[in-house]
Amino acid sequence: MSVTHFRDLTVWQKSIALTKEVYYLVKKLPSEELHVLSNQMRRAAISIPSNISEGHSRRSTKEFIHFLSIATGSKAELETQLILCVEIGYLQSSEIETAMQLIEEISKMLFSLMKSLENRNNY
Numbered sequence: 601m602s603v604t605h606f607r608d609l610t611v612w613q614k615s616i617a618l619t620k621e622v623y624y625l626v627k628k629l630p631s632e633e634l635h636v637l638s639n640q641m642r643r644a645a646i647s648i649p650s651n652i653s654e655g656h657s658r659r660s661t662k663e664f665i666h667f668l669s670i671a672t673g674s675k676a677e678l679e680t681q682l683i684l685c686v687e688i689g690y691l692q693s694s695e696i697e698t699a700m701q702l703i704e705e706i707s708k709m710l711f712s713l714m715k716s717l718e719n720r721n722n723y
Contacts, residue, residue: 615649
């Protein structure tokens with residue numbers, strides 16, 4: 601069964617959940633980070649489902665894989681920023697646990713989806 605809409609992709613759904621979690625977390629950051637770290641975290645989080653949906657909507661497997669790769673980069677960027685928040689002392693490890701679990705799930709899903717698309721087209 602093929603997926604006809606990006607909203608049907610579990611990886612997109614999980615990415616939306618991650619984005620909502622990030623919006624919750626950045627509210628805990630100090631006000632001086634409003635235009636720096638928190639803004640960058642929101643942008644990275646938004647980029648993940650946005651690139652999944654854009655790639656899927658292009659209707660070209662090669663382009664879809666490209667956009668999934670961009671989503672993977674944004675996922676890594678966000679992961680780094682969350683770790684940095686803990687290292688700096690803005691957040692506790694326990695506070696980012698849900699986001700980190702979602703990141704791990706999304707990472708595996710993106711990798712699997714890209715491999716599946718590559719194999720299907722003998723990429």
